[in-house]
Amino acid sequence: MTDPRLDVLCIGNAIVDVIADATDEFLESQNLKKGSMNLIDAARAEELYGLMNPGREISGGSAGNTAAGIAALGGKAGFIGQVNDDQLGQIYKHDIEAAGVEFLVPPSGNVDPTARSLILVTPDAQRTMNTYLGAAQQLPADAIDSATIGDAAILYLEGYLWDPPGPRSAMEKAIGAAREAGRKVAFTLSDGFVIDRYRDDFNALIDAGKIDILFANEAEIKALTGKDDFDEAVDAVAPKVPVLVVTRSEKGAIAVEDGHRARMRAEKIEQLVDTTGAGDLFAAGFLAGTARGLDLEACLRLGAIAAAEVIQHYGARPEADLTALAKDVLA
Amino acid sequence: MTDPRLDVLCIGNAIVDVIADATDEFLESQNLKKGSMNLIDAARAEELYGLMNPGREISGGSAGNTAAGIAALGGKAGFIGQVNDDQLGQIYKHDIEAAGVEFLVPPSGNVDPTARSLILVTPDAQRTMNTYLGAAQQLPADAIDSATIGDAAILYLEGYLWDPPGPRSAMEKAIGAAREAGRKVAFTLSDGFVIDRYRDDFNALIDAGKIDILFANEAEIKALTGKDDFDEAVDAVAPKVPVLVVTRSEKGAIAVEDGHRARMRAEKIEQLVDTTGAGDLFAAGFLAGTARGLDLEACLRLGAIAAAEVIQHYGARPEADLTALAKDVLA
Numbered sequence: 001m002t003d004p005r006l007d008v009l010c011i012g013n014a015i016v017d018v019i020a021d022a023t024d025e026f027l028e029s030q031n032l033k034k035g036s037m038n039l040i041d042a043a044r045a046e047e048l049y050g051l052m053n054p055g056r057e058i059s060g061g062s063a064g065n066t067a068a069g070i071a072a073l074g075g076k077a078g079f080i081g082q083v084n085d086d087q088l089g090q091i092y093k094h095d096i097e098a099a100g101v102e103f104l105v106p107p108s109g110n111v112d113p114t115a116r117s118l119i120l121v122t123p124d125a126q127r128t129m130n131t132y133l134g135a136a137q138q139l140p141a142d143a144i145d146s147a148t149i150g151d152a153a154i155l156y157l158e159g160y161l162w163d164p165p166g167p168r169s170a171m172e173k174a175i176g177a178a179r180e181a182g183r184k185v186a187f188t189l190s191d192g193f194v195i196d197r198y199r200d201d202f203n204a205l206i207d208a209g210k211i212d213i214l215f216a217n218e219a220e221i222k223a224l225t226g227k228d229d230f231d232e233a234v235d236a237v238a239p240k241v242p243v244l245v246v247t248r249s250e251k252g253a254i255a256v257e258d259g260h261r262a263r264m265r266a267e268k269i270e271q272l273v274d275t276t277g278a279g280d281l282f283a284a285g286f287l288a289g290t291a292r293g294l295d296l297e298a299c300l301r302l303g304a305i306a307a308a309e310v311i312q313h314y315g316a317r318p319e320a321d322l323t324a325l326a327k328d329v330l331a
Numbered sequence: 332m333t334d335p336r337l338d339v340l341c342i343g344n345a346i347v348d349v350i351a352d353a354t355d356e357f358l359e360s361q362n363l364k365k366g367s368m369n370l371i372d373a374a375r376a377e378e379l380y381g382l383m384n385p386g387r388e389i390s391g392g393s394a395g396n397t398a399a400g401i402a403a404l405g406g407k408a409g410f411i412g413q414v415n416d417d418q419l420g421q422i423y424k425h426d427i428e429a430a431g432v433e434f435l436v437p438p439s440g441n442v443d444p445t446a447r448s449l450i451l452v453t454p455d456a457q458r459t460m461n462t463y464l465g466a467a468q469q470l471p472a473d474a475i476d477s478a479t480i481g482d483a484a485i486l487y488l489e490g491y492l493w494d495p496p497g498p499r500s501a502m503e504k505a506i507g508a509a510r511e512a513g514r515k516v517a518f519t520l521s522d523g524f525v526i527d528r529y530r531d532d533f534n535a536l537i538d539a540g541k542i543d544i545l546f547a548n549e550a551e552i553k554a555l556t557g558k559d560d561f562d563e564a565v566d567a568v569a570p571k572v573p574v575l576v577v578t579r580s581e582k583g584a585i586a587v588e589d590g591h592r593a594r595m596r597a598e599k600i601e602q603l604v605d606t607t608g609a610g611d612l613f614a615a616g617f618l619a620g621t622a623r624g625l626d627l628e629a630c631l632r633l634g635a636i637a638a639a640e641v642i643q644h645y646g647a648r649p650e651a652d653l654t655a656l657a658k659d660v661l662a
Contacts, residue, residue, distance in 0.1 A: 018422075020429075021650070049425060050425070052425075052429060053429050054390065054399070054425070054426040054427075054429045054430050054648060055422070055425070055426060055429075056387050056388070056389050056645075056646065057387070057388035057389070057422060058387050058388070059385065068385070086417075086418055087417055087418040087419050087444075088418050091349075091386070091388060094380060094381070094383075094385070094386070095385040095386060096385075098351075098383060098384050098385045098386075099385050113418075314387075315387065317385060319352070
């Protein structure tokens with residue numbers, strides 16, 4: 001097996017975030033559950049946008065954010081996701097390439113408009129996402145090239161992408177190609193509502209031994225297992241995956257590998273602004289560490305550092321120099 | 332003369348800002364003078380964008396920023412500027428309307444793409460702007476309706492808009508309509524390079540008594556007069572306009588009205604992030620105060636408060652609650 005060209009190849013929804021402040025009352029008036037990710041159609045997107053405060057457009061999408069974070073930590077990352085060749089698609093392409101990530105799917109003029117997520121940030125810095133998937137859900141399975149997949153040490157997939165059937169097929173194809181090439185497969189459960197819709201699929205992937213590194217947050221690991229107790233939920237899943245990583249917001253994170261459980265505190269922050277991307281960047285740090293062969297604690301620390309940076313500003317991709325912030329760990 | 336419906340009607344280039352961090356070395360490599368505003372064509376915009384760091388898209392444009400600031404201070408503001416009916420144009424329209432500003436020109440499918448300014452922010456928080464004017468320079472003179480102009484207490488114009496001939500005609504028409512209706516005309520000199528191109532035009536407007544409130548910064552008032560000494564430059568212009576306002580960055584600002592010279596310190600700030608919009612928001616505060624009938628010192632103070640807010644984050648429009656920040660002045 002030759003050395004892979006990429007450290008991590010990420011597949012996900014290619015989304016431009018439209019980020020605006022909102023009050024709790026606004027969420028209530030729109031019947032939105034704080035912290036949730038809701039899929040919306042074009043008509044609802046237009047309606048909700050019309051009611052929102054002025055926005056900032058910043059490229060996002062869960063796995064795309066993770067790819068940008070890996071690159072910011074000095075890793076070699078690629079990204080597979082579909083955008084239209086419209087202005088938002090051009091912005092998406094520019095931003096991910098300028099972040100140092102190989103963007104492996106050309107924008108297309110023959111798909112729906114580029115995806116956008118209307119992200120409402122409440123004064124408590126929580127984000128509530130309303131995503132029009134557009135072009136992102138039209139990622140075709142034939143965008144997955146086995147040689148490209150085999151050329152990355154780790155394949156990373158977002159659970160969000162399980163919703164649209166085309167990308168789901170693409171991900172299944174990619175998982176097969178990665179396993180065939182002897183590469184690792186990492187997967188994030190993404191969101192409680194996604195788990196509610198696809199719990200059986202996700203458990204089947206895990207039970208079949210197709211996932212080498214599983215990412216979840218506390219709510220997600222509970223949702224997956226149906227267990228209300230955090231430790232019970234972790235104990236139920238950990239034996240089924242080589243590496244399990246569970247983030248717990250300000251309570252830090254844990255990782256379990258071969259029965260060894262590592263814990264890491266959350267990094268101290270000065271100002272919590274917008275939690276969008278916290279999990280994505282935690283995964284970026286952990287995967288960047290894994291690709292460098294660091295131990296579990298160091299991988300968790302990189303995750304904590306990257307997550308802490310991204311929640312201190314609007315937007316879900318790193319703005320500060322992550323290699324400088326993490327220089328003690330990377331040394 | 333009936334009471335006007337709007338406090339301030341702003342005419343300017345409708346631009347979406349694309350804001351990215353950049354190093355001093357990058358500016359040098361691109362032959363860009365720090366702090367300048369450069370007009371670029373579509374090909375250069377594509378080239379420079381391809382070399383830039385990942386960006387944030389936030390609606391901007393000088394007079395549009397001022398309109399948003401006036402609305403944020405509780406004033407009634409309108410905006411005239413041209414966008415295409417493309418995604419960036421939809422973003423522009425949403426943002427200015429969501430800021431509480433009446434957007435008086437419909438987006439058009441028959442003009443160039445919506446204007447964007449590639450704004451490079453160096454570590455010292457200075458901004459260097461590279462603007463593709465696109466649709467903005469296609470604002471037609473017939474977008475100016477005399478009744479609408481007459482329905483605003485103050486007409487506010489940006490010097491930047493003098494560059495494209497169509498909007499220049501529109502502004503000249505608007506000045507005529509405002510004076511005919513007995514309204515005030517405010518004008519910002521905008522930029523040293525603009526003054527170099529149109530010094531004679533600007534001086535002719537001033538000498539003809541067509542400007543009631545003139546905004547400039549220190550470099551601009553010197554460029555307009557050709558005088559290197561600040562006080563000499565102010566003394567040369569002040570007698571020619573009813574109100575002269577000159578901003579001096581961290582040195583504060585002065586205003587001169589009927590021989591009375593008022594001074595105001597700059598507000599204390601915690602963190603200088605991005606100076607884009609400082610002058611626009613100073614004008615917003617001053618004009619919002621003027622519309623409320625406040626005295627010169629209070630108008631300067633509102634300008635200083637609004638400018639201080641906008642330079643502490645990326646983007647040239649207010650994010651914090653300006654009426655709360657300025658509650659002592661507005662009380």
